[in-house]
Amino acid sequence: MKSELAHAELIAVLTAVTSDAPRVMTVRAGEALPSGPLEVGHRSLQSGLRTWVHEQTGHPVGYLEQLYTFADSDRAPQGTATRTISISYLGLVREQAAPGAGVPGWHGWYEYFPWEDHREGRPKALAAIEEGLAAWAGSDRSRSEHRHRRIAFTFGIDKAPWNEDLVLQRYELLFEAGLVVEAGASSAPESGRAMFADHRRILATAIARLRSKIKYRPVVFELMPENFTLLQLQRTVEALAGLKLHKPNFRRLIDQQELIEETGELSNEAGGRPAKLFRYRRAILDEHAISSSRLPLSRN
Amino acid sequence: MKSELAHAELIAVLTAVTSDAPRVMTVRAGEALPSGPLEVGHRSLQSGLRTWVHEQTGHPVGYLEQLYTFADSDRAPQGTATRTISISYLGLVREQAAPGAGVPGWHGWYEYFPWEDHREGRPKALAAIEEGLAAWAGSDRSRSEHRHRRIAFTFGIDKAPWNEDLVLQRYELLFEAGLVVEAGASSAPESGRAMFADHRRILATAIARLRSKIKYRPVVFELMPENFTLLQLQRTVEALAGLKLHKPNFRRLIDQQELIEETGELSNEAGGRPAKLFRYRRAILDEHAISSSRLPLSRN
DNA sequence: CGCAATATACTCATGACGAGTATAAGTTGG
DNA sequence: CCAACTTATACTCGTCATGAGTATATTGCG
Numbered sequence: 158m159k160s161e162l163a164h165a166e167l168i169a170v171l172t173a174v175t176s177d178a179p180r181v182m183t184v185r186a187g188e189a190l191p192s193g194p195l196e197v198g199h200r201s202l203q204s205g206l207r208t209w210v211h212e213q214t215g216h217p218v219g220y221l222e223q224l225y226t227f228a229d230s231d232r233a234p235q236g237t238a239t240r241t242i243s244i245s246y247l248g249l250v251r252e253q254a255a256p257g258a259g260v261p262g263w264h265g266w267y268e269y270f271p272w273e274d275h276r277e278g279r280p281k282a283l284a285a286i287e288e289g290l291a292a293w294a295g296s297d298r299s300r301s302e303h304r305h306r307r308i309a310f311t312f313g314i315d316k317a318p319w320n321e322d323l324v325l326q327r328y329e330l331l332f333e334a335g336l337v338v339e340a341g342a343s344s345a346p347e348s349g350r351a352m353f354a355d356h357r358r359i360l361a362t363a364i365a366r367l368r369s370k371i372k373y374r375p376v377v378f379e380l381m382p383e384n385f386t387l388l389q390l391q392r393t394v395e396a397l398a399g400l401k402l403h404k405p406n407f408r409r410l411i412d413q414q415e416l417i418e419e420t421g422e423l424s425n426e427a428g429g430r431p432a433k434l435f436r437y438r439r440a441i442l443d444e445h446a447i448s449s450s451r452l453p454l455s456r457n
Numbered sequence: 458m459k460s461e462l463a464h465a466e467l468i469a470v471l472t473a474v475t476s477d478a479p480r481v482m483t484v485r486a487g488e489a490l491p492s493g494p495l496e497v498g499h500r501s502l503q504s505g506l507r508t509w510v511h512e513q514t515g516h517p518v519g520y521l522e523q524l525y526t527f528a529d530s531d532r533a534p535q536g537t538a539t540r541t542i543s544i545s546y547l548g549l550v551r552e553q554a555a556p557g558a559g560v561p562g563w564h565g566w567y568e569y570f571p572w573e574d575h576r577e578g579r580p581k582a583l584a585a586i587e588e589g590l591a592a593w594a595g596s597d598r599s600r601s602e603h604r605h606r607r608i609a610f611t612f613g614i615d616k617a618p619w620n621e622d623l624v625l626q627r628y629e630l631l632f633e634a635g636l637v638v639e640a641g642a643s644s645a646p647e648s649g650r651a652m653f654a655d656h657r658r659i660l661a662t663a664i665a666r667l668r669s670k671i672k673y674r675p676v677v678f679e680l681m682p683e684n685f686t687l688l689q690l691q692r693t694v695e696a697l698a699g700l701k702l703h704k705p706n707f708r709r710l711i712d713q714q715e716l717i718e719e720t721g722e723l724s725n726e727a728g729g730r731p732a733k734l735f736r737y738r739r740a741i742l743d744e745h746a747i748s749s750s751r752l753p754l755s756r757n
Numbered sequence: 758c759g760c761a762a763t764a765t766a767c768t769c770a771t772g773a774c775g776a777g778t779a780t781a782a783g784t785t786g787g
Numbered sequence: 788c789c790a791a792c793t794t795a796t797a798c799t800c801g802t803c804a805t806g807a808g809t810a811t812a813t814t815g816c817g
Contacts, residue, residue, distance in 0.1 A: 162462045163495065165528070165542055195463065195540070201529045226526040226544050228465070229501045240495070242465055242542060244526050388763080406806065408765075413804090429763025430813040688794075706775065708796075713773095729794025730782040758817100765812070773804080781796070787789090 163228070165195040167206055168245040168356070170224065170363035171214065173252060173263065174380045177392045180263040181360060182214065182250075187264045189353035190360065192243070206246055219379030220249040222370075224362050227355070247363045249379040266364060267399075268350045269357055272312075273324060273364070274399045282347035286336065287314065293334035321398050324365040328358060368398055375416050378437040386424050386432035387411065463528070465495040467506055468545040468656070470524065470663035471514070473552060473563065474680045477692045480563040481660060482514065487564045489653040490660065492543070506546055519679030520549040522670075524662050527655070547663045549679040566664060567699075568650045569657055572612075573624060573664070574699045582647035586636065587614065593634035621698050624665035628658060668698055675716050678737040686724050686732035687711065 168190050171182040184191050193209060195202070203221055210218050224245040267274040271282040290312070294304035311326050313319030331348070332340045338351035339358075351357065371377050377394055391407050411417065418438050423431040468490050471482040484491050493509060495502070503521055510518050524545040567574040571582040590612070594604035611626050613619030631648070632640045638651035639658075651657065671677050677694055691707050711717065717735040725731040 162539070163465045163542070165463045165465075165540075195528065202526070223525060225523060226502070228495065228544070239462070240465075242463070242544075244528070244542075386764090403806070403808095404764090405766080405808085410805090425814075427763065428815060429761080430765085430815090432764060686795090703775070703777095704795090705777085705797080709774090725783075727794060728784050729792080730784085730796085732795055761814105761816085763812100763814080765810100767808105767810070769806105769808080771804105771806085773802105775800105775802085777798105777800085779796100779798075782794085784793075785791085787791100 162239065164239055164241040166192050166241060166243050167195055167202065167209075168192040168243050168359060169206060169210060169248055170245065170360055171210060171218070171248045171250055172266075172363070172367065172380070173250045174393050174396050175252075175263075177396050179266045179396045181266060181269075181363075183262050183264050185353065187262055187268070187350065190356045195244075202244060202246075206248070210248060210250075214250060216250045216252055218248040218250055220376055222247045222366070224359065224366060227359075245359045245362070247366055249367075249376060251380065251382065264350075266360075269352065269360060270324065270328070270364070271347060271349050272327070273321075275319060275321070276395055276399060276401050279319075282349075283312065285345070285347040286331070287312065289336045290330070290334055293336070321400055322365060322369045324368065325358075325361045328361040332358075371397055375414070375437070378416070381437070384420050384422070384424075384434040384436050386434060388427070388432060390417075390435075463540040463542050465542045465544070466492050467495055467502065467509075468492040468543050468659060469506060469510060469548055470545065470660055471510060471518070471548045471550055472566075472663070472667065472680070473550045474693050474696050475552075475563075477696050479566045479696045481566060481569075481663075483562050483564050485653065487562055487568070487650065490656045495544075502544060502546075506548070510548060510550075514550060516550045516552055518548040518550055520676055522547045522666070524659065524666060527659075545659045545662070547666055549667075549676060551680065551682065564650075566660075569652065569660060570624065570628070570664070571647060571649050572627070573621075575619060575621070576695055576699060576701050579619075582649075583612065585645070585647040586631070587612065589636045590630070590634055593636070621700055622665055622669045624668065625658075625661045628661040632658075671697060675714070675737070678716070681737070684720050684722070684724075684734040684736050686734060688727070688732060690717075690735075 169182070169192070170190060173180050173182075182191055183189060191213065195205070202223070207218050207221060210216075224247050226242060226244045228240060228242045272280050272286055274280060287308075290308045291305075294301050294308060297304070308330065309315045310317050311320075311323055311330050328337070331337050334340075336342050337348050337357070338344055339355070342348060344351070349357075352360070367376070371394060377390065377397070380393055380397075381390060387408055388404075390411070391402055391404065394407075395402055416438055417435040420434040420436050422434045424434050425431040469482070469492070470490060473480050473482075482491055483489060491513065495505070502523070507518050507521060510516075524547050526542060526544045528540060528542045572580050572586055574580060587608075590608045591605075594601050594608060597604070608630065609615045610617050611620075611623055611630050628637070631637050634640075636642050637648050637657070638644055639655070642648060644651070649657075652660070667676070671694060677690065677697070680693055680697075681690060687708055688704075690711070691702055691704065694707075695702055716738055718738050720734045720736050722734045723731040724734050
């Protein structure tokens with residue numbers, strides 16, 4: 158088994174939610190995701206990354222999941238013949254790091270993806286984006302129709318609904334159309350903040366994964382404080398999904414799952430009727446997934 | 458950015474379905490998954506793997522998806538200090554390779570996981586397995602209760618329903634309990650065929666991923682011939698899921714999706730009323746996913 | 758006191774899904 | 788050539804999850 162030798166590095170997308178804004182940990186003044194070499198000492202990738210993050214941020218990682226491994230040869234550093242393999246991870250942390258020596262910084266997701274936040278309705282950035290996409294679709298007559306349909310589906314235009322999960326598809330479409338700085342576009346407010354190399358693409362992967370995951374696994378609680386109100390929980394989910402939710406139905410859903418329990422205490426941080434405080438029932442099996450079958454089973 | 462140098466290899470889980478049996482491509486007489494070093498020439502991992510598989514099997518890969526990257530230091534080959542990074546992929550091919558020089562062989566999934574096929578009811582292998590698991594759970598008094606609940610949930614015992622997606626969790630539980638050969642158990646018919654290193658674990662990951670994927674993405678069609686009947690399609694899905702489906706409801710589901718169209722021809726391979734032949738509508742966007750929201754949206 | 762703000766508890770309609778039944782159109786064997 | 792069997796196809800029905808809307812508690816504050 159003679160295989161090529163390659164550099165191996167880990168890239169982490171660490172996310173926290175503070176005051177209803179989802180944030181990601183960055184370095185280089187928000188230009189890059191934190192990354193580091195794969196070190197010899199660590200038994201597994203997971204455990205290595207865990208200790209590393211804990212050292213860097215001062216906070217433990219509640220949930221850690223592998224995202225994707227990139228090894229395209231054009232990702233090799235300039236001048237090197239050796240290939241670089243980048244293994245990216247998604248991690249959820251409960252709080253932001255105290256703004257220490259200024260090394261790591263936290264930035265809001267939607268600085269990088271202004272078109273992804275639909276909590277206050279369809280973002281204005283989308284008007285300019287749709288224009289740019291339409292121009293791109295029209296520029297190639299033979300593929301024009303297919304492109305238009307793809308755009309409509311991906312961005313929820315015409316009768317297509319907005320699908321919050323398609324974060325990566327949207328970014329890749331914008332990339333293909335040359336509408337983001339990483340693909341050669343000149344900087345524009347609606348195209349969001351650019352990042353080093355393909356880091357913004359990795360961030361898009363992470364957001365997509367998380368948005369889809371919160372629907373069938375109770376990972377949100379890794380972002381919540383010990384005790385929280387139902388509205389706080391809802392606001393956190395809304396921040397991640399970039400959507401407003403229906404309050405009564407959200408409560409009903411949470412009820413049914415039986416994932417949380419009352420602490421007995423009340424919170425009156427917000428100036429209204431005090432809300433009951435809840436806590437996550439850690440006793441619940443983490444496997445607790447509502448396997449929404451989607452297959453027409455027959456029970457024998 | 459000085460990172461450790463590592464060996465990089467690709468491991469492929471190639472799956473085809475022939476005569477209602479899902480199979481995986483193997484080497485070494487069914488003992489290992491095909492793998493190879495990451496080569497310099499290839500631009501990306503995907504494209505490299507695609508050409509490699511095409512050369513090896515004579516069939517193009519219809520669908521290719523990255524599974525997981527392992528880099529645990531105990532995976533390094535004996536005597537080497539260098540770490541090995543294994544990147545595993547799931548690939549779907551339409552037909553089996555012609556049994557050529559005998560190099561690659563195809564083996565049924567359920568040789569390796571006899572407890573996963575529930576098409577003919579609960580497999581008998583599960584009786585012995587449940588016994589073994591119960592003994593393991595009882596052997597540690599302090600964790601006994603938690604283990605019992607985990608076993609019941611994972612294997613669908615007591616009131617818990619069988620969840621076909623938990624393939625990996627089941628294998629890992631059996632591994633933890635020391636009930637598979639890879640974990641030191643002596644060979645037993647109910648524990649399935651063992652594989653080299655952690656290849657059976659990778660296969661479990663692949664099966665789990667595919668079982669979950671067929672529910673929300675039209676990947677089954679990558680395994681079907683050009684034209685097929687609805688029953689053939691159903692049998693293929695059943696083979697993958699390891700479950701029997703309800704025929705009328707299956708047809709209704711397929712109808713609604715509008716993923717296929719009639720060819721106009723009929724098939725009378727089976728000795729009954731001839732069935733209409735269908736084909737997959739490739740025109741349909743691959744993104745065509747029924748985003749089953751699971752979040753209590755509010756439409757503004 | 759009355760109003761604003763938040764929390765909490767309902768009701769209602771629709772539609773997806775599990776389950777079962779009925780009818781059509783061929784093949785096979787006495 | 789008819790009867791039995793096999794497979795295909797078309798319905799119906801009840802239940803429950805989900806989207807949507809409305810009504811009723813509790814608090815703080817001017």
